[in-house]
Amino acid sequence: MTRVVIVGAGPAGLAAADAALRAGAGVSLLDAAEQPGGQYHRMLPAAFRAELPDKIQHGRRAFDRRRRRVLDHPRCTWLPETSVWSLELRDGEPPLVHALRGVADGADRESVTLVPDALVLATGAHDRVLPFPGWTLPGVFTAGAAQALAKGERLAVGENVVVSGTGPFLLPVAASLSQVDARVLAVFEANQPRTVLRGWTRDAGELVPHLKKAGELAGYAAGQLRQRVPYRMGRAVVEARGDGRVEEVVVARLRADWSIIPGTGRTLAADAVCVGHGFTAQLELPVAAGCDLAGDAVLVDAGQRTSRPGVFAAGEITGIAGAPSAVDSGTVAGWLAAGGDPARITGALRRRDRGRAFGRRLARAHPIGGGWTGWLRPDTVICRCEAVDHACLNRALAAPVTAGARSVKLATRAGLGPCQGRICGPAVAELSAAAGAEVARPHHRPIAQPIRLGELANLRTEENP
Numbered sequence: 001m002t003r004v005v006i007v008g009a010g011p012a013g014l015a016a017a018d019a020a021l022r023a024g025a026g027v028s029l030l031d032a033a034e035q036p037g038g039q040y041h042r043m044l045p046a047a048f049r050a051e052l053p054d055k056i057q058h059g060r061r062a063f064d065r066r067r068r069r070v071l072d073h074p075r076c077t078w079l080p081e082t083s084v085w086s087l088e089l090r091d092g093e094p095p096l097v098h099a100l101r102g103v104a105d106g107a108d109r110e111s112v113t114l115v116p117d118a119l120v121l122a123t124g125a126h127d128r129v130l131p132f133p134g135w136t137l138p139g140v141f142t143a144g145a146a147q148a149l150a151k152g153e154r155l156a157v158g159e160n161v162v163v164s165g166t167g168p169f170l171l172p173v174a175a176s177l178s179q180v181d182a183r184v185l186a187v188f189e190a191n192q193p194r195t196v197l198r199g200w201t202r203d204a205g206e207l208v209p210h211l212k213k214a215g216e217l218a219g220y221a222a223g224q225l226r227q228r229v230p231y232r233m234g235r236a237v238v239e240a241r242g243d244g245r246v247e248e249v250v251v252a253r254l255r256a257d258w259s260i261i262p263g264t265g266r267t268l269a270a271d272a273v274c275v276g277h278g279f280t281a282q283l284e285l286p287v288a289a290g291c292d293l294a295g296d297a298v299l300v301d302a303g304q305r306t307s308r309p310g311v312f313a314a315g316e317i318t319g320i321a322g323a324p325s326a327v328d329s330g331t332v333a334g335w336l337a338a339g340g341d342p343a344r345i346t347g348a349l350r351r352r353d354r355g356r357a358f359g360r361r362l363a364r365a366h367p368i369g370g371g372w373t374g375w376l377r378p379d380t381v382i383c384r385c386e387a388v389d390h391a392c393l394n395r396a397l398a399a400p401v402t403a404g405a406r407s408v409k410l411a412t413r414a415g416l417g418p419c420q421g422r423i424c425g426p427a428v429a430e431l432s433a434a435a436g437a438e439v440a441r442p443h444h445r446p447i448a449q450p451i452r453l454g455e456l457a458n459l460r461t462e463e464n465p
């Protein structure tokens with residue numbers, strides 16, 4: 001029996017497991033989280049004993065059915081709270097998967113190694129945030145973190161909250177905040193109405209298959225209207241201010257390239273601001289597996305195969321296109337990883353292609369304008385972990401000896417802190433490109449997730465649990 005190992009139990013990974021089981025494989029499904037669902041179907045912790053399904057989520061019933069089908073299947077081994085920290089390359093075969101089981105900050109995590117015949121990587125994305133003056137103040141949250149706290153813990157990040165950034169994701173974030181009784185003062189979409197409209201409506205006929213997603217967004221928008229939450233386009237929070245925490249934000253009007261229109265800054269009193277400027281794929285494991293990249297995503301063929309033998313990729317790591325598309329790419333990856341006949345999944349293949357087209361449309365409608373770099377001041381922190389400010393980065397980029405991507409990192413330490421460049425990496429790359437310097441590419445990190453030295457020293461591994 002083919003053993004398919006799937007890393008990530010979000011919409012993509014769970015669909016991959018479902019399809020691989022249907023194709024007759026044995027499946028090991030791992031996720032760092034306590035429960036399956038990923039970012040989209042974030043579940044309340046079991047300790048909440050919630051009786052009602054989460055009303056914040058669309059497609060919840062289908063997800064619940066799939067979850068039960070997969071977790072109850074006799075050929076499925078479900079490994080929750082299991083973080084993959086390393087992949088060990090093998091010639092001509094998918095890599096060995098080294099993981100730690102147990103709560104991330106617990107002292108007694110067990111080491112496990114999985115030996116796959118085929119490996120599906122479905123590690124998703126995290127939200128991207130551009131730096132701006134004051135973004136390191138307490139009270140500034142990523143939109144995703146605010147939503148995770150609302151969905152996963154029923155916590156509001158503040159009483160009077162502003163949501164700012166770009167993309168349709170801002171609407172569900174605002175909805176989640178309203179549902180935990182935060183007062184959302186406004187949602188600011190940085191792109192101009194014509195950029196958004198042109199991006200979404202080009203070849204409008206192609207949008208028909210996505211009417212469900214459009215309906216979902218319309219539902220969020222209607223909810224915000226009912227709550228009288230203003231939705232303003234061509235505007236963004238460009239500064240947060242306060243004594244020790246956010247007390248007010250400066251909202252400015254932007255040109256199409258996101259440069260500030262002078263004299264348009266207005267202050268707004270708020271105790272929290274949630275910012276989201278798109279998503280960044282979690283590429284540590286695909287890069288560790290030696291998979292080729294296409295831009296900011298893993299390069300895959302029509303069957304979700306990566307450039308490495310036996311390694312498949314699905315979901316947001318292959319392109320940001322939303323949860324339904326992640327499900328379809330997961331179905332294709334899981335089915336083919338298990339050796340299923342492609343002729344039997346033509347529907348999923350077709351939907352996956354439509355999902356990819358939706359992703360391209362999303363990127364066109366909500367681009368990041370290069371003018372954001374003009375929001376920065378010399379003392380604006382770019383790398384939070386190592387407190388590297390804009391002036392320091394600029395000095396390194398301007399000096400001929402340190403202008404190379406690696407030298408910039410070593411000279412400034414930007415990207416060398418605990419988050420290992422996950423947050424500042426894209427901003428440093430754009431600032432480097434704007435300065436005409438070399439841009440760092442995601443590189444191989446032998447250790448993809450934090451592991452204690454004691455754990456490393458005492459690895460006694462259980463194989464294929």
Ligand SMILES: Cc1cc2nc3c(=O)[nH]c(=O)nc-3n(C[C@H](O)[C@H](O)[C@H](O)COP(=O)(O)OP(=O)(O)OC[C@H]3O[C@@H](n4cnc5c(N)ncnc54)[C@H](O)[C@@H]3O)c2cc1C
Nearest residue numbers: 008010011012032038039040084123124144315316322323
């Ligand atoms: C913060 C955030 C909030 C979002 N909210 C919405 C929303 O409200 N509405 C909407 O339409 N879309 C939302 N999206 C987009 C949507 O979640 C995605 O389209 C969808 O979840 C992608 O599915 P996926 O399976 O590719 O990845 P994910 O859902 O991100 O799942 C990836 C899984 O991989 C696991 N993982 C990652 N690395 C490892 C590792 N090394 N070891 C073990 N497990 C690992 C993670 O724990 C996670 O469960 C959100 C995205 C993000 C990042």
